[in-house]
Amino acid sequence: MTSQTPAPRPYRGVPAEQRRALRRAALLEAGLELLGTRGWSTATVRGVCTRAGLNDRYFYESFADLDALLLTVVDEQAAQGTAVILAAARNAPQRLRARTRAAVEAIVDFLAADPRRARILAHEFPANPLLQRHRRGIVQTLAAIFITQVHELLEEVPLSDTDLELTALTVTNGLWELLTSWFRGDLDTGRDHLVDYAVAFLLTTTELAPALESRLR
Known part of the structure; x- marks a missing residue:
């Protein structure tokens, strides 16, 4: 009998998949803002995450780089x-x-x-x-x-x-x-x-x- 990894629990009533989608959307909006205002040459992972209001570790949940x-x-x-x-x-x-x-x-x-x-x-x-x-x-x-x-x-x-x-x-x-x-x-x-x-x-x-x-x- 094999054990199964338990499904992530909802946090404050929001399912894990929806939270990931919201984080990805926030990163995309932050990326658009940086690209369309200051320019991509100034972008960093930390800068994008700060603008998105997220911890750096969430960046790699959605994007490789x-x-x-x-x-x-x-x-x-x-x-x-x-x-x-x-x-x-x-x-x-x-x-x-x-x-x-x-x-x-x-x-x-x-x-x-x-x-x-x-x-x-x-x-x-x-x-x-x-x-x-x-x-x-x-x-x-x-x-x-x-x-x-x-x-x-x-x-x-x-x-x-x-x-x-x-x-x-x-x-x-x-x-x-x-x-x-x-x-x-x-x-x-x-x-x-x-x-x-x-x-x-x-x-x-x-x-x-x-x-x-x-x-x-």
């Missing part, structure tokens, strides 16, 4: 941004211009709504080699959304699958750099002009594709 926390914070924000884009596209009229504007406005306003997000995009991604590498996966996700929307809205896609993928990566990377420059303060233009430009850029990419292809033949 600071890099693991950093990537989780960024992935959570990226997932929220992706959900915002998809919701805006889903709720917009099924027309290319309207859908494009809704998606562009959604991501600009999502980033602007929390200054920490804007700072992460404008300053932390360019400065952190780990985030620079991690950016590829986020860009690929956004490019996939672009491809899906093109297939959904155009009866006949004017590009081959390969060229559509190349286009999606080009415009996604381009818009990433555009938003990075704008949030960093390098561009002297307002939010509405920025949105108008981005929408026109995306529409030009899809609408001029047949003409461009015919010229290259």
